[in-house]
Amino acid sequence: MHPAILETRHQTWPDEAACAACAQSLASKPALRDAFVELLGPLGAGKTTFVRHLLRALGAAGRIKSPSYAVVEPYALPAGPAWHFDFYRFGDEREWEDAGFREIFAGAGLKLVEWAQNAGETLPVPDLRVELSPQDGDQRAVTLHAYTLRGQELLR
Numbered sequence: 746m747h748p749a750i751l752e753t754r755h756q757t758w759p760d761e762a763a764c765a766a767c768a769q770s771l772a773s774k775p776a777l778r779d780a781f782v783e784l785l786g787p788l789g790a791g792k793t794t795f796v797r798h799l800l801r802a803l804g805a806a807g808r809i810k811s812p813s814y815a816v817v818e819p820y821a822l823p824a825g826p827a828w829h830f831d832f833y834r835f836g837d838e839r840e841w842e843d844a845g846f847r848e849i850f851a852g853a854g855l856k857l858v859e860w861a862q863n864a865g866e867t868l869p870v871p872d873l874r875v876e877l878s879p880q881d882g883d884q885r886a887v888t889l890h891a892y893t894l895r896g897q898e899l900l901r
Contacts, residue, residue, distance in 0.1 A: 748870060752891040754900050760883045764791060764796040767887070771804035776898040778824050779853050781869060783861040786877035791885055792859045795875065796829055799857070803827065812859075816844065826854035835863040872896040 758764050771777060786790040797809045803825040812818040812831040822828040828849055832840075850856060850869055861868055873896040880884040891897040 748892060750890045750892060752900055754889045757886040758791075758885040758887055761791075761794065764795055764885065765856075768795055768798035768868070769802045771899060772799055772829050774899050774901075776872075776895045777803075777855060777892070779855065780872040780899060781850065781856045782858070782894055782899075783871040783874040784857065784859045784877065785861070785874060787879070790877040790879050792877060793831075795877070796857050796859070798869075800829070803855075803896070805889065807896075817846070817849075822855075828854065828856050828859045830856065831860060832858065832863040833860040840864075875898050 756763075756767065758767065784793055794809045800820060800822070800888065805820050805827075809820075809829075810818060812829050813833055816831060816834070818829045820829070830846070856877050858864075858868070858871075861871070870892050871894045874889070874890040874892065876888040876890070878888075880886055889900060891900050
């Protein structure tokens with residue numbers, strides 16, 4: 746179980762431009778450099794779209810693809826390394842251990858994780874959880890939960 750939520754923010758994104766604006770705002774925060782961000786939501790909620798906007802805002806060049814099959818995509822960004830994980834296909838939390846991701850999560854760099862719940866209790870506590878809920882049309886209800894002091898910095 747995750748520890749208590751320290752702070753929560755609610756947003757509504759009427760369209761993808763609002764998603765991009767939120768990603769741009771988050772990318773401007775120095776605390777993001779070494780953060781662990783979980784992204785939750787059903788298929789098609791916009792998790793990967795948000796990650797793409799965030800990585801672009803952080804200076805990623807070239808194609809930004811979903812790590813659904815590769816499980817992880819690494820990025821060398823101007824501010825430091827980043828990893829985009831997708832644990833959708835994990836059927837057992839031991840797969841996270843077997844994949845050797847503990848070292849990445851213990852080190853410096855930004856970790857963005859889709860479908861974190863499929864890794865079970867093996868993951869460390871996230872700094873920030875972004876929950877996306879599709880609404881009518883392109884609209885998304887978004888809830889951001891800070892679980893750490895770094896997460897609170899990201900919400901400011």
